[in-house]
Amino acid sequence: MLELKYGDSKVDIDLSKAKSVKVLNENPMDEITDLKSEFIKGVTTNMINSKPLREVISKGDKVTIVISDLTRFWQRQDLICEQLVDYLVEEIGISYDDIVIVVAIGTHRMQTEEELCQLASKKVYDKVKVVNHDCDADDLVCVGKTKIGTEVYVNPLVVGRKVIMVTGTVHHIMAGFGGGRKSVIPGVAGRETIKQNHIRCLSETEKKTDPRVASRLLDNNPVNEDMNQAGELVDVAFGINIVVNTKSKHSKLFCGDFHDAWIKSCKYVDDCYGVPIEKEADIVIASCGGYPKDINLYQSTKSIFNAARAVKKGGTVIFLAECREGGGAPDFFSWIEPLKRGVLDEELRANFTIGGYIFYALCEAIAKSKMLMLSEIDPNFVKDLNINSYKNIDELLEKVDFEGKDVCVLPYGGSVVPLLQD
Structure with missing residues (x-):
């Protein structure tokens, strides 16, 4: 039984019928004690x-x-x-x-x-x-x-x-x-x-x-x-x-030259949070890691981007994000309107915002697979994004067949980056 964080609670998912289950956590990280x-x-x-x-x-x-x-x-x-x-x-x-x-x-x-x-x-x-x-x-x-x-x-x-x-x-x-x-x-x-x-x-x-x-x-x-x-x-x-680390505890400080020290920190982040996978999975299950990481859809998008790196084209992503504050900043979710009209690309180029680009990239990530979301968000709110949202995990799981499938799990989807090996 798989247990994942969701808001302030936890969700259990039975993966006993899956062909294989690979759980991706960050690699061992130091923690500063003094x-x-x-x-x-x-x-x-x-x-x-x-x-x-x-x-x-x-x-x-x-x-x-x-x-x-x-x-x-x-x-x-x-x-x-x-x-x-x-x-x-x-x-x-x-x-x-x-x-x-x-x-x-x-x-x-x-x-x-x-x-x-x-x-x-x-x-x-x-x-x-x-x-x-x-x-x-x-x-x-x-x-x-x-x-x-x-x-x-x-x-x-x-x-x-x-x-x-x-x-x-x-x-x-x-x-x-x-x-x-x-x-x-x-x-x-x-x-x-x-x-x-x-x-x-x-x-x-x-x-x-x-x-x-x-x-x-x-x-x-x-x-x-x-x-x-x-x-x-x-x-x-x-x-x-x-x-x-994923507990928000300081792991390392990289101090010195503005650029060179930062580059060293990037290498460390990649070594810790970049996790190799040999192949893309049929089903990816991603949790943001609970509240406040899943406070709204905008804050939760990192988990979708990382899940998309691990799923086969046409596969299924099960995404756990409570979203107690809905879509998030208006600059992000207001772009649903040009999406509905089929002019998202044109309007973003004309009136570019960071929130608008995150929305744009989210649409690209979702297009790779079937997206099933456990959330308090109104299902009608996200249907035009091609997200099928459910408020009950059992109802969501009725739409998923794990039999003989390769499953990849991201307990902290916003932090761990799956790296497909050549």
């Missing part, structure tokens, strides 16, 4: 292609720390913020008044004061100025153009100051891997800059995603390469890259 000690090593002795932090930043410098917003709080950057600010003040002599923390929102909503406090930690929030980035602000600064013409407008607080980027590294459907330079675009960039970069997800010649754009792909990925060039236009003094 965060302060690990942080100190990261900024004093274990740097990657960088001088120690105290030789990069000096007393009297104006310092900007860039952190991610609430959608990435799983990386627990608040704990890193505490260590970093303490070190800057106590070991280097930086004044609290000379430090500002910018939350890299991209095009997401502004964080409330309570959320800013949560993201930076109360200890830091009470002593240091913490602000939202605004992608529509009038005072954004142009720091140049990338080779393919993206005009890079960024928050003025990352120009002319010593910048420390604190990011979390994961697989990413557009950029290959998240973290690192993504804190520049989209993190602290202008809305038009973000659009110019992200629209490169779409093929220039066909109505589909550019095949060079996908999770794990960095080389020749036009989105990643453009982001890298934008990152070079911002003079980042030091990078701190966080990798966590």
Whole structure:
């Protein structure tokens, strides 16, 4: 009997009739037991292609720390913020008044004061100025153009100051891997800059995603390469890259050169979360890992993208996502309307948004297989996406025949990436 997380509860599925069952979990990962000690090593002795932090930043410098917003709080950057600010003040002599923390929102909503406090930690929030980035602000600064013409407008607080980027590294459907330079675009960039970069997800010649754009792909990925060039236009003094396990516990810190330390973290993420499979399965069962990872459909899409990597064309995906908050942000699910009218590609190219692209990519992933979803979401809400949604697991399983089938299971579908071996 297979037990998987669903919302705040668990679901049992009988796989006794299956021909084979392969459960994909992350590879063994380290877990940091003494965060302060690990942080100190990261900024004093274990740097990657960088001088120690105290030789990069000096007393009297104006310092900007860039952190991610609430959608990435799983990386627990608040704990890193505490260590970093303490070190800057106590070991280097930086004044609290000379430090500002910018939350890299991209095009997401502004964080409330309570959320800013949560993201930076109360200890830091009470002593240091913490602000939202605004992608529509009038005072954004142009720091140049990338080779393919993206005009890079960024928050003025990352120009002319010593910048420390604190990011979390994961697989990413557009950029290959998240973290690192993504804190520049989209993190602290202008809305038009973000659009110019992200629209490169779409093929220039066909109505589909550019095949060079996908999770794990960095080389020749036009989105990643453009982001890298934008990152070079911002003079980042030091990078701190966080990798966590599926329990959101810190596994490793990769500190030092903004680009090189991030690349090392990508390798570690791929080694831990990239799991080889010899063949695609007849049936893939994917859980997001329960609440809050399955809070809405938008947050749950990572599990569908990874399930699609493991299922045969024409196979079946059983997807467990409670979605107590429905489809998620309007910028995501409102694209159902152009989908119904058959003009999704045209309208996305004309009015590109990140949420719109995730919706677009979701449609492509679903098209590979039959999608059966256990969810509280209204079945009529997702039928135009070709998702058959059920509120009862027994009713869903009546539609599935496991007899003689190869089954692949992803208990943490948003984290583990199946890698089909050649």
